[in-house]
Amino acid sequence: MCALGAAVCFGTATVLQAVAARTAGAGEGGGDAALLLRALRQWRYLAGLALDGLGFLLQIAALRSVPIYAVGAALAASLAVTAVVAARLLRVRLSGLEWGAIGVVCAGLALLGLASGTEGDRTGPGWLRYAMVAAAVGVLLLGGIGGRLSGRARALLLGLGAGCGFGVVEVAVRLIDSLRPADLLTDPAAYALLLGGGAAFLLLTSALQRGSVTTATAGLVIGETIGPAAVGVVWLGDRTREGMTGVAALGFAVAVAGALLLARFGEAPAPEGATGGT
Known part of the structure; x- marks a missing residue:
């Protein structure tokens, strides 16, 4: 809900x-x-x-x-x-x-x-938090590359980068264990959340200003769904109900396909x- x-x-x-x-x-x-x-x-x-x-x-x-x-x-x-x-x-x-x-x-x-x-009950490997920070930095680098392109290639790359940035936010939320200010200051996942979210907004704004809205949004949907879902299943223990893995995979694919349309x-x-x- x-x-x-x-x-x-x-x-x-x-x-x-x-x-x-x-x-x-x-x-x-x-x-x-x-x-x-x-x-x-x-x-x-x-x-x-x-x-x-x-x-x-x-x-x-x-x-x-x-x-x-x-x-x-x-x-x-x-x-x-x-x-x-x-x-x-x-x-x-x-x-x-x-x-x-x-x-x-x-x-x-x-x-x-x-x-x-x-939700999965795993906290993920220790390196995953730092990987999210690296991914957020990668989103910024992707934005720099996309900004030099033009047309649909620019919109797709910036939209995809924005989606990956929002995906970093999704994973980082799951990795944060404590909301105490002292803990947040030392948690790489908190920095990944801020950096990834900020980069995503910048890239999406740039993509929509001077590119195809449809192309940019398609890249956004792909970036914010597939990668984070894979991280949740592989490292965070996300699972389906017993015997319903195929139904979940079908539902995910159908929902994303409809969104792309x-x-x-x-x-x-x-x-x-x-x-x-x-």
Whole structure:
């Protein structure tokens, strides 16, 4: 429930912020900073930020309760929430394929819900915390390489890097044993969480500013689901219910595939009439 609640929060926040950004930019000049300041004066944008914060807390709660693969698939499903809310608030027309993709995401999550066990009871090898720090640094290096490219290659690489950064956050949350300030200061996982999350936001923002939203979001979904899920299964002890490994694998694949079909909703959806499909 926490993972699905986080998906609802993130998906709804995207649409609220899109509405606020459009209103703030209508007939006004100025650069990105001026647009942001105007948006911050609108209740929809502030509500979207509040939902993002609530979604992050729900994500943390979910990661401490169920396997990473289930949480990752549920977060990818926030694109389905964005699509449904956008269809109502922004009057975006969804194609038959996109409505079908929403159904596919729901079916995949239902399968995962049936098959998922509790979170793994392993703390992981000692080197895994330092590996997460190295992975976060690698995300920054990937961003530097992607920033020199152009077109779809740029969007895909930056989106994939952002997804890997969010994946580092997912794993780091599981690796943190204590929330006492003194313990956090000496825990490499805490630094991996901060560095990975910050790098992910930077890369995703850059990808969406000057690249294909659909391509960047597809890379994001792949990066934040597959790698973290593998880490959870191999090193953290994430398992399924007895005899339901195949069902969980199918549910994960179906949910991620449905999210990829909805990749154009990774940012503010296009206005009605701009495009009817992915």
